[in-house]
Amino acid sequence: MNIYLAMASLAVLSAPTPAALAQPTVDSPLAMRAGDPELQWGSCPPIFEGDCAIAVLHGNPSKPNSDVFLRIGGGTSLPAHYHTSAERMILVSGRLLVDYQGSSPSILEPGSYAYGPPGSVHTAACLGTKACTLFIAFQGPVDALLAENVVE
Template identity: 50%
Template sequence: MNQLALRSAFVLLLASPAALANDPDPALAFSADDPALAWGPCPAFMPEGCGITVLNGDPAGPASDVFFKVPGGSVIPHHWHTSPERMVLVSGELQVHYDGQEPRTLRTGMYAYGPARLGHSAVCAEGEPCILFISFSAPVDAVPTD
């Protein structure tokens, strides 16, 4: 490719709609203990001391990321979500049991995927709290089951 063609391609790339956006989304970075995070309560059926904070997106919209936290020793009751869950355990050790599957023990740094509407429960090991990063692709909900 000659120099003129290369320069023209570069100019076209810079002139793309994404490059011309006046109000791009800001880059974000949070740790689970960031004092800027606003932790709110979880649904009433979740264990005492449970908290959730929105990291990005609108939890009522089609995509959002959250931190979900429960104290060590907590049992997360059986429930399901409208959205699939993409999770990374940030702290603690969490045993997760999805209906029809063997329980899995998540350790800090592990990734897990939970399909939409698949019932599950979990137990956070004694000691440090379990904090999950969860990415949802539909409005955030948690529907308890009997």
């Protein structure tokens, strides 16, 4: 069963969903900071338990080519999952351990870039007590599927 970040059920019904936070695709320049008080953060889907939030920066997560910030609390881990889209990531804050199946684990520091090919199973953990904020550019629609759904 596909679990879509953009359309996932919310743990807190009053929190806005990433799809509801979709930003119009604009033809003019756009600049935002991760700490901007005007960013609208929505809850992560239930597969990402704990301290986790998403802010849509540009585009509609249910369509190709959207950009998001993903924020997870210090000490929070994300379970083994994959995306049907490629993801291009830059860590904005914190220290993040990213472990792609079949590759050596990497510790990302602020400014680090990582690329995840479509279908690549991986885990992530925010190291230490400071929250991790990750910029992610998705090539296709935004989704996150538990690795147990992988058919080999």
